Amino acid sequence: MQLKSQEMRKLAPELDPLRLGTGWTKEDLGKVQVMVESTYGDSHPGSGHLNVLVEEVRKGIAEEGGFGARYYCTDICDGESQGTDGINYSLASREMIANMIEIHANATPFDAGVYLSSCDKGVPGNLMGLARVNIPSVFVPGGTMNAGPEMLTLEQLGMYSAKFERGEIDEEKLDWAKCNACPSCGACSFIGTASTMQIMAEALGLMLPGSALMPATSKDLKDFAHQAGVQAVKLAKMGLKAKDVVTKESFENAIMVHAAISGSTNALLHIPAIAHEFGIEIDSDTFDRMHRGAHYLLDIRPAGKWPAQFFYYAGGVPRIMEEIKSMLHLDVMTVTGKTLGENLEELKKNGFYEKCEAYLKPWNLKRTDIIRTFDNPIGTDGTVAILKGNLAPEGAVVKHSAVPKEMFKAVLKARPYDCEEDAIAAVLSHEIKPGDAVIIRYEGPKGTGMPEMFYTTEAISSDEELGKAIALITDGRFSGASKGPAIGHVSPEAAAGGPIALLEEGDLIKIDIPERILEIVGINGKECSKEEVDKVLSERKSKWKPKEEKYKSGCLNIYSKHAVSPMKGGYMK
Numbered sequence: 001m002q003l004k005s006q007e008m009r010k011l012a013p014e015l016d017p018l019r020l021g022t023g024w025t026k027e028d029l030g031k032v033q034v035m036v037e038s039t040y041g042d043s044h045p046g047s048g049h050l051n052v053l054v055e056e057v058r059k060g061i062a063e064e065g066g067f068g069a070r071y072y073c074t075d076i077c078d079g080e081s082q083g084t085d086g087i088n089y090s091l092a093s094r095e096m097i098a099n100m101i102e103i104h105a106n107a108t109p110f111d112a113g114v115y116l117s118s119c120d121k122g123v124p125g126n127l128m129g130l131a132r133v134n135i136p137s138v139f140v141p142g143g144t145m146n147a148g149p150e151m152l153t154l155e156q157l158g159m160y161s162a163k164f165e166r167g168e169i170d171e172e173k174l175d176w177a178k179c180n181a182c183p184s185c186g187a188c189s190f191i192g193t194a195s196t197m198q199i200m201a202e203a204l205g206l207m208l209p210g211s212a213l214m215p216a217t218s219k220d221l222k223d224f225a226h227q228a229g230v231q232a233v234k235l236a237k238m239g240l241k242a243k244d245v246v247t248k249e250s251f252e253n254a255i256m257v258h259a260a261i262s263g264s265t266n267a268l269l270h271i272p273a274i275a276h277e278f279g280i281e282i283d284s285d286t287f288d289r290m291h292r293g294a295h296y297l298l299d300i301r302p303a304g305k306w307p308a309q310f311f312y313y314a315g316g317v318p319r320i321m322e323e324i325k326s327m328l329h330l331d332v333m334t335v336t337g338k339t340l341g342e343n344l345e346e347l348k349k350n351g352f353y354e355k356c357e358a359y360l361k362p363w364n365l366k367r368t369d370i371i372r373t374f375d376n377p378i379g380t381d382g383t384v385a386i387l388k389g390n391l392a393p394e395g396a397v398v399k400h401s402a403v404p405k406e407m408f409k410a411v412l413k414a415r416p417y418d419c420e421e422d423a424i425a426a427v428l429s430h431e432i433k434p435g436d437a438v439i440i441r442y443e444g445p446k447g448t449g450m451p452e453m454f455y456t457t458e459a460i461s462s463d464e465e466l467g468k469a470i471a472l473i474t475d476g477r478f479s480g481a482s483k484g485p486a487i488g489h490v491s492p493e494a495a496a497g498g499p500i501a502l503l504e505e506g507d508l509i510k511i512d513i514p515e516r517i518l519e520i521v522g523i524n525g526k527e528c529s530k531e532e533v534d535k536v537l538s539e540r541k542s543k544w545k546p547k548e549e550k551y552k553s554g555c556l557n558i559y560s561k562h563a564v565s566p567m568k569g570g571y572m573k
Contacts, residue, residue, distance in 0.1 A: 001239055004135075005033040008109035015108075024067065032066035032236045033109065034229070037101055037126065038116035041074030046118035046194060049185035049216055050142055053225040057114050057140060060229025066236070068114070068229060073100040075122035078452060078479065079154060079188065088449035088551075091269070091477075092559040094121040094128070095572050098277070101129025110135060112236035114228055118142025118187040118216070120480070123197035124270035127206065128571075130242050131277035136235035137242040138228045138335050139206045141198040143216035145186035147307035153189040154181045155302050155481030158458025165428050165459075186216025189308040190301035192480030196263040197270060202317045203254035204274075205245050205334035209343045210318050210352055213311045220312075231335060240337060248280050249329035253340070255287055256327050259294035259382040260320050261311075262303045262401045264480030265488060268384065269450075272569030284386050284395055284489070284567045288516070291382025296401060297323055297372040302481045303383075303402050306370055313359040314370035318347050323374045386567075387487060389519035390533065391499050391509060394491035395567045396473070400513050402483040404468040408514060411521065412437035412471055414507040418494075418547075419443070420476070424456045427466070434469035437509045441500045442547055443476030444493025445563035445570050449556050454479035457486045471511060473518070475500055477566070487511070487518065489566040495547065502540040 009015055009029065016029055036057050040050035058068035075097060081087040105113060113135055115126040123141070130137040147153050160177040163169045187194035195213055202212040208231065211224040251271065258267055268284050275282035297320065299305050321328060321344060330341030338346070347353065357367050372378060383401035388394075400408070415432060416439040417423040423440045426432050438460070444450050453476050461467045461484030471485040475493035478486050492498030499520065503509075508522025522528050523536050551557045562572040 003032060003111045003236070005109040005111050006030070028067040032111045032233050034061050034066050034068045034232050034236070035071055035105055035110040035113045036068045036116070037071045037073070037104060037113060039075040039097070039119070039122040039126070040072055040116070043074050044077030044080060044119070045145055045182055045185045046077070046142055046187045047075060047122065050116050050118070053116055053140060053142065053222065056222045056225035057116070057229040060226040061233055064230045064233035066233040069110070071104045073097050075117065075119060075125065078120050082452065082454050087451040088556060090121060090452070091445065091450045091570060092555055094125040094270070094273070095559060096555060097122060097125025098128035098132065101126065102132045105133040105135065112136040112232040114138050114140060114232045116140045116142065118194055118198070120193040120197070120266065123194065123201060124274060127201060127274045128277045131246070131274060134241050134243050136232065136238070136240055137206065138208070138232050138235065139201045140225050140228045141201065141207065141212055143186045143214045143218070143221045144195060144308040145182060145184045145189050145216055146309055147189050148180035148183045151307060152177060152180050153301060153307050155188065155190045155192060157181055158455055158481070159462040161455070162428070162459040162462045184217050187308070188481070190481055191261055191263060191298065191308060192302070193264040193266040194480070195308050196258070196261070196267050196480055199257060199261060199263065199317055200254050200267060200271065203257040204250045205332055205340060206242070208336065209334070209347055210316050212317050213308055215309050215312070234337070235335065238337060243278060245333045245335055246278050247332060250332050251275050251280060251282050252290065253328050253332060255290045256294060256324055257317065257320055258287070259291045260296060260324050261298040261300070262296055262383040262399070265384060265397050265399050265478055266480055268397050268489065269477065269566060269570045273571040276569055276571055284397060287384055288386035291384055293380065294327070294382035295324060295374055295377040296379040296383050297374070297377050299370055299372065299378065302483050310360070310365070310370045313356055314367040315353050315356045318344060318352065319367065319371050323371065385513055385516055387511070387513070387516050387518035389517050390537070391520050392490045392518045393499070394565055395489070396487050396491065396518050397489040398487045398513060403485050403513065406468045407471060407485040407511065410471065410511050412509050412511065413525065414439055414503045414505065414509055416441065416503045416505065420451070420453050420456055424459055427456060427459045432466060432470060434465060436470045438470060438472045439500065439503055440472065440474040440476060441494035443474060444495055445566065446493060446560045447475065447495035448550055449559060450477050450566065450570060452477055452479045453486070453488070454482060457482040457484055460484050473500070473509070491565045491567045493566070497541065497544060497546065499537060501544060502537050504540070
């Protein structure tokens with residue numbers, strides 16, 4: 001088989017001298033050429049350590065007779081952007097990372113790719129990019145950071161901040177939390193979006209089995225990175241491309257794993273967007289259908305008890321898959337060149353689970369303390385649901401495993417706000433009362449880029465009274481760390497003239513999670529028939545005018561003009 005890199009050398013005579021000038025040797029020019037693409041940079045703990053893993057990957061590539069070329073497209077940190085307009089760039093950055101990978105790989109010839117990332121938009125951006133490029137590919141995760149003292153993890157900072165704003169703790173305690181929540185590199189130590197997407201990458205068959213969410217500082221992760229480099233060269237010689245590995249059945253496996261881990265709601269943006277790049281249609285309704293009756297097994301924060309490092313200690317993705325084996329497609333291909341079923345059998349034989357469980361012994365824990373058995377689940381109806389009705393004709397997302405049971409069925413009074421800043425001020429000043437529905441609108445992809453409403457969700461969920469007596473409903477999205485009565489991704493969004501833009505103070509909203517309903521059932525505090533509600537909404541729509549664009553130039557202007565509905569993944573068409 002003629003390698004693409006060698007074909008291109010014949011077409012572009014300048015290629016060899018330019019690479020020699022970069023530091024390649026003449027011998028390197030004839031080797032299997034592997035693009036090693038990472039989000040390395042000093043942007044945040046999830047990417048600050050990746051160059052260490054990049055070099056391990058390159059060693060593995062060299063060991064197998066290839067040459068690894070380093071490429072970079074640093075991601076941003078949602079945590080560092082929270083509470084500012086910087087968070088508006090978050091979802092758009094996913095698209096830009098995918099674009100840069102496409103440019104890097106297609107502007108110059110490579111026979112395979114290894115992609116490294118840890119976090120919220122870096123992982124899905126890389127997965128979207130590798131699908132577009134469609135060369136033999138392996139993904140390497142950056143792992144998870146360890147928990148701090150007192151098992152402190154970063155998602156608790158929102159709670160500490162809200163308590164400080166309410167005067168419940170002093171500045172010294174808040175400063176202690178800030179100084180101890182991120183003790184090392186890696187993704188934040190809970191099943192937020194970063195951890196969820198590392199797990200999704202492995203569930204799709206694009207990672208070496210067992211490598212998701214290892215402690216970022218562990219020797220194990222370096223070993224996996226090294227082996228990923230070896231495997232990339234093998235895949236190049238086999239000619240096994242990304243689209244040969246990932247199928248619709250691969251995505252169905254990933255969604256079943258998502259249900260089992262109570263994964264981030266942001267996966268409902270990322271999985272459909274990644275599937276789109278693979279030429280496969282997956283939407284939010286697919287999640288709703290597959291989550292129904294699915295067994296939820298993982299006792300990891302934010303919904304559970306333990307920090308994310310314990311996921312690997314309990315056996316990681318392979319252990320989850322062993323428990324839900326009857327619900328998976330075991331014949332799908334993976335980057336090992338073997339099927340998922342073959343990988344799982346091999347892990348049992350090579351002592352993988354015994355090695356993992358040895359890490360639990362100092363904590364006096366069993367793996368079933370972290371990952372329940374299929375017959376002893378935490379829940380049996382998955383963890384997310386898609387609600388629909390005249391408030392969200394295209395749908396809205398709720399992580400019902402994190403919603404207080406008191407809020408599964410409710411009729412609430414609308415309190416609409418046209419931005420998050422006004423909404424959180426109302427919550428913290430006790431303007432919001434039990435029985436209210438806090439509406440945050442004009443925060444969807446076409447509005448402001450679809451930022452997270454993290455601080456508002458934390459302010460609500462950390463309030464003992466409000467956390468079980470109100471709901472937050474938005475066309476924006478939530479952090480993977482969010483918990484409490486939060487409904488997001490309301491579609492069509494306000495900026496597109498969706499019904500959420502037409503709500504007025506005092507309108508009544510019905511929430512029924514078991515029946516998947518999100519409905520406007522009353523006007524100005526009075527319950528009405530469906531026909532009466534429709535008539536009022538129609539009158540309001542005739543008077544509605546779009547808001548002026550917030551971003552008149554730059555990437556957010558481009559993103560807002562081309563983003564599809566959150567129900568389809570919010571990607572740029």
